[in-house]
Amino acid sequence: MVLGSAKDIVEHCGVPRFVFSDFPLGNSAGKPNDPESQLDTLGLALDTLETAQSPATTVQSPQTWSKDVKWKADFYSIANLSAAELAKRRAEFDQIKTIGQGVRDQTMPT
Amino acid sequence: MQRMRDYYLALGYNNPYQWAHFSDVPFQPLSKPVTKSRVGLVTTAAPFKPEAGDQGPGAPYNAAAKFYRVYAGDASKDDFLGISHVSYDRDYTTAEDIGSYFPLGALRKTQAQGIIGEVSPRYYGLPTNRSQDTTKHQDCPDLLAMLQDDEVDLAILVAN
Numbered sequence: 001m002v003l004g005s006a007k008d009i010v011e012h013c014g015v016p017r018f019v020f021s022d023f024p025l026g027n028s029a030g031k032p033n034d035p036e037s038q039l040d041t042l043g044l045a046l047d048t049l050e051t052a053q054s055p056a057t058t059v060q061s062p063q064t065w066s067k068d069v070k071w072k073a074d075f076y077s078i079a080n081l082s083a084a085e086l087a088k089r090r091a092e093f094d095q096i097k098t099i100g101q102g103v104r105d106q107t108m109p110t
Numbered sequence: 111m112q113r114m115r116d117y118y119l120a121l122g123y124n125n126p127y128q129w130a131h132f133s134d135v136p137f138q139p140l141s142k143p144v145t146k147s148r149v150g151l152v153t154t155a156a157p158f159k160p161e162a163g164d165q166g167p168g169a170p171y172n173a174a175a176k177f178y179r180v181y182a183g184d185a186s187k188d189d190f191l192g193i194s195h196v197s198y199d200r201d202y203t204t205a206e207d208i209g210s211y212f213p214l215g216a217l218r219k220t221q222a223q224g225i226i227g228e229v230s231p232r233y234y235g236l237p238t239n240r241s242q243d244t245t246k247h248q249d250c251p252d253l254l255a256m257l258q259d260d261e262v263d264l265a266i267l268v269a270n
Contacts, residue, residue, distance in 0.1 A: 003213075
């Protein structure tokens with residue numbers, strides 16, 4: 001059973017059972033500071049474990065993040081990024097990759 | 111996926127990530143009801159590293175907090191696990207509540223309510239390793255061995 005918010009990626013991969021929450025990434029288990037949302041999300045996962053009949057079963061949580069859906073339009077949007085901002089983000093991501101590779105090299109010596 | 115491909119192309123990376131794809135997906139019917147099952151929580155969240163800087167709510171993308179081997183923790187404890195090492199939506203969420211990405215508290219409640227048999231003795235950490243070969247041939251077997259050692263009936267992976 002997978003709980004996730006990146007619907008197309010999880011379905012592209014293919015998993016036995018998937019509960020999809022249409023939330024900003026980072027909230028696959030329910031809304032922050034909302035124990036009821038988190039318990040409902042987990043409950044849906046447990047229900048789906050028992051009711052799914054075939055592989056690649058997706059069940060969408062009926063919960064919504066907010067009335068305003070701007071967060072969806074803004075997700076990885078490049079619409080309002082200047083060339084300078086793109087270059088800045090590229091430099092930042094290059095640095096992230098270098099640091100991550102360093103941790104990986106320490107963890108998994110070749 | 112397309113939005114992410116376009117984003118990284120705009121940044122100048124001309125080698126778009128190829129997400130894993132399996133046309134043949136396994137499926138195992140439950141051998142016993144959920145109310146009798148031992149349930150294990152699998153997370154992509156990272157254990158706290160004292161030397162790795164800000165890993166708490168609202169932390170910037172922190173690659174130093176990444177981990178590359180499967181790990182397990184004591185599910186009876188309230189460990190801090192963070193998601194500063196992954197690309198969550200920092201514009202619209204802050205990771206201020208661990209329950210939104212690591213629902214161990216909720217899982218304990220379902221045990222108390224008799225909805226599940228029990229929480230497994232450990233929780234399990236799965237690296238977000240950008241190598242499908244490593245994920246498939248190293249991390250998944252390591253994770254499966256831990257789940258089998260703990261006699262887990264049902265595994266719930268919370269991906270972040």
